[in-house]
Amino acid sequence: MIPEVAVSKEEQAYALLKADADKILQLIKVQIDNLTMPQCPLYEEVLDTQMFGLSREIDFAVRLNLVREEDGKKLLDNLERELNKLHEASQKR
Amino acid sequence: MIPEVAVSKEEQAYALLKADADKILQLIKVQIDNLTMPQCPLYEEVLDTQMFGLSREIDFAVRLNLVREEDGKKLLDNLERELNKLHEASQKR
Numbered sequence: 001m002i003p004e005v006a007v008s009k010e011e012q013a014y015a016l017l018k019a020d021a022d023k024i025l026q027l028i029k030v031q032i033d034n035l036t037m038p039q040c041p042l043y044e045e046v047l048d049t050q051m052f053g054l055s056r057e058i059d060f061a062v063r064l065n066l067v068r069e070e071d072g073k074k075l076l077d078n079l080e081r082e083l084n085k086l087h088e089a090s091q092k093r
Numbered sequence: 094m095i096p097e098v099a100v101s102k103e104e105q106a107y108a109l110l111k112a113d114a115d116k117i118l119q120l121i122k123v124q125i126d127n128l129t130m131p132q133c134p135l136y137e138e139v140l141d142t143q144m145f146g147l148s149r150e151i152d153f154a155v156r157l158n159l160v161r162e163e164d165g166k167k168l169l170d171n172l173e174r175e176l177n178k179l180h181e182a183s184q185k186r
């Protein structure tokens with residue numbers, strides 16, 4: 001009915017989720033650069049926890065109809081791909 | 094500007110969070126009733142994970158201005174109080 005308002009809240013929701021995904025990527029980059037031990041269990045645990053937190057946020061936004069399920073899934077898949085790339089690059093050093 | 098729309102989204106957000114909190118409480122009730130081992134590390138881990146997930150959802154809703162920070166905090170505090178009650182009751186058996 002009021003597309004401007006609706007779109008704005010949806011855009012905000014997506015932007016927040018995107019920013020949170022970028023934060024996780026950044027966190028992992030810093031860990032890899034400084035610790036260079038991606039096989040460390042603590043690293044895995046931090047990553048799992050962060051990914052779980054983000055997936056809950058995305059799920060919540062989808063249930064509120066602020067973000068399309070497809071877009072939420074893509075956001076998570078992209079992050080996973082980026083993380084895998086980082087991981088692989090760190091192991092080739 | 095359009096209070097009906099705005100309030101409705103906020104109400105939806107709060108109702109979703111409340112339902113998620115109730116789900117955690119229910120999960121823990123079932124665990125206590127059936128396993129009767131709240132000192133089990135797995136129980137603690139499940140609870141921690143669920144509480145973390147809910148806190149991320151609440152934080153997200155607050156950042157989106159869908160839920161007041163105060164209300165989000167209360168929701169989490171109430172859940173923790175209820176869980177403590179359950180925990181204490183299970184230990185007195």
